[in-house]
Amino acid sequence: MRRISIFGSTGSVGCNTVDLIRRAPEAFRTVALTGGRNVTLLAEQARSLRAEVAVTAHDDLLGNLREALDGSGVEAAAGEAALIEAAGRPADWAMSAIVGAAGLAPGLAALEQGAVLALANKESLVAAGPLMMATARAHGATILPVDSEHSAVFQALRGEAPGAVERVILTASGGAFRDWTAERLTEATPEEAVRHPNWDMGQRITIDSASLFNKALEIIETREFFGIEPDRIEVLIHPESLIHAMVGFQDGALLAHIGPPDMRHAIGYALHWPERQALPVARLDFAAIGQLNFSAPDEARYPALRLAREVMGAGGLTGAAFIAAKEAAVDAFLERRIGFTEMAVVVERVIEKLSGVGLGKAEITLDSVRHADQMARIGAAEAVGGLEAESERVWISQG
Ligand code: NDP
Numbered sequence: 001m002r003r004i005s006i007f008g009s010t011g012s013v014g015c016n017t018v019d020l021i022r023r024a025p026e027a028f029r030t031v032a033l034t035g036g037r038n039v040t041l042l043a044e045q046a047r048s049l050r051a052e053v054a055v056t057a058h059d060d061l062l063g064n065l066r067e068a069l070d071g072s073g074v075e076a077a078a079g080e081a082a083l084i085e086a087a088g089r090p091a092d093w094a095m096s097a098i099v100g101a102a103g104l105a106p107g108l109a110a111l112e113q114g115a116v117l118a119l120a121n122k123e124s125l126v127a128a129g130p131l132m133m134a135t136a137r138a139h140g141a142t143i144l145p146v147d148s149e150h151s152a153v154f155q156a157l158r159g160e161a162p163g164a165v166e167r168v169i170l171t172a173s174g175g176a177f178r179d180w181t182a183e184r185l186t187e188a189t190p191e192e193a194v195r196h197p198n199w200d201m202g203q204r205i206t207i208d209s210a211s212l213f214n215k216a217l218e219i220i221e222t223r224e225f226f227g228i229e230p231d232r233i234e235v236l237i238h239p240e241s242l243i244h245a246m247v248g249f250q251d252g253a254l255l256a257h258i259g260p261p262d263m264r265h266a267i268g269y270a271l272h273w274p275e276r277q278a279l280p281v282a283r284l285d286f287a288a289i290g291q292l293n294f295s296a297p298d299e300a301r302y303p304a305l306r307l308a309r310e311v312m313g314a315g316g317l318t319g320a321a322f323i324a325a326k327e328a329a330v331d332a333f334l335e336r337r338i339g340f341t342e343m344a345v346v347v348e349r350v351i352e353k354l355s356g357v358g359l360g361k362a363e364i365t366l367d368s369v370r371h372a373d374q375m376a377r378i379g380a381a382e383a384v385g386g387l388e389a390e391s392e393r394v395w396i397s398q399g
Contacts, residue, residue: 001029005115007087007106008097010035010042012202013120013146016263017095018045020271023280025049032086034098034106037061043068053077055086057102084109093271095146096121099204101323101373104128105366111141118270120146122221126311127320127373129224131364143225144270149218150225151266152244152257157226160249168228169246169254170218171238172297173198173261175210177340178239182301188340190333198241198261204330211343212297213326216308220319223312230312235305237295242284260284303344310351314360318351320369321359321376325350328380338387345387350379 004021008014014035021028030049035042036057043065046054053075056065062078069076077086080102087094087106094110095118096103103121110117112135119125124132136143145151149170157165176195177185193210194203201209208214215235222233241261248254259265260282268279299305311322329343338346354375362368 002027002093003031003091004028005030005032005034005087005089005091005094005110006097007032007034007083007095007103007110008036008099008121009033009045009095010038011097011099012200012205013097013263013267014095015041017097017118017267017271018049020264020268020279021049031089031091034083034086036098039065039068043072043074046074047072050074052089053086055083057083057098080105088113091115093118095267095270096124097146099123099202100327101127101320101369104132104369107132108135108366111135111143112139114139114141116142116144116270116273118144118146118267120267122147122150122217123323125224126217126220127323128364128366128369129220129319131366131369133224144273145221145225146263146266146270147218147221148259148261148263148266149245150221151269153222153226153247155257155269156245156247156255160247162227164249164251165226165228165232165247166250167232167234167248168222168226169234169236169248170215170222171236171241171243171245171294172212172215173209173241174237174239174297175212175214176206177210178237182341185301186339186341190336193333193340197239199263201263203334204327207330207333208326211304211340212302213304213343213347215297216304216311217323217326219305219308220312220322230309235297237297239293240289242289242292258284303348307344307347307351314351314355316358316360317362317364317368317372318355318359320364320372321350321354321379322347324373324376325380325383328377328384332380332384337384342387346380346383349383349386350376353379 030051034055055077059079065076088109093116096107097120104124193207196206246256262281325347329346332338
């Protein structure tokens, strides 16, 4: 029996992971499940998987979690320290599916006890790729990609010499606003941004898909995971989301990974790696699909792609600041304080401001990442305030 833990089990990736585990209860023993505000679901999952411990990130919800787990024999805990303690309990395989910068510390804790870490939380690699990789090496741990694009690249690279890779092509659906003009994008609302045409995902990553910030993170993730130089990583709009990524080799061959837009493929691949096992995903009928479409991304409409390259160029803690500024910008957009296209303006202002304090040269540790995160959130709050004041001025001058 393999011991497994799921960080962020109540989210979209987490629930898909629980679904796969539930299908083979005899193969797995659940150590830790962690969630955020949804303690009802967390308790239900912990009961059904007979977890050792269930942890909510929120101290104020400990009472509710305890009540929901009453009589189950599952330990209940709350808060960041409890989450990291649970993540560090010995497990053979752990899923890192917390959203955002909060996923870094639990992921590191799992690596420190030598687990195979299935990494959906791309933010960890963007903020602290070298730290994640060094921790895995030091403790004999393994990191497996779960993002569908990176799982695709990982599968295409199996058995290939790293030196034979010429380029990696990441596909992007183009998100909710694929066909919108730059002018219309300025009017986009949070309700419109959370509707993804192909994938059923958490709220934040769906907004990041619409702004292409998700693809920006994935470019950096590709560099950190596979050591591919930034100028060899391309992005291609592919509305059908069936080809997840392609790897081009020096002999001109391209290996494409094709499958339905269902995260249970990438999660299941990481769960059963290095074997392949049957998975409950749809099989594609190419005759029915008929055609696949591709186009180049419009970098003028989507500045996130350019920002990703600037972040990689700057290095150091710039990735950590990028993640935090982007998270703060998404919050401000959800609160209707800034417009959809202003999210990129906020991130750019923060990166510009912090580049002056030597962020690019700083050493990456958990503490320095947290510090850069705080500085970026302060910078983002100022930038959001500045944009609000600017729009107020426009409003008054128009009125
Ligand atoms: P969701 O928003 O659906 O779920 C996030 C999970 O993290 C939930 O369990 C949530 O708890 C928990 N959580 C939220 N905030 C905190 C916090 N501060 N501390 C601890 N736990 C917290 O996200 P997704 O499942 O969509 O995404 C998870 C990660 O996987 C992200 O990094 C995303 O980029 C990546 N990813 C997602 C894909 C997808 O298809 N969804 C595809 C590829 C990558 P609760 O809900 O109980 O509040």
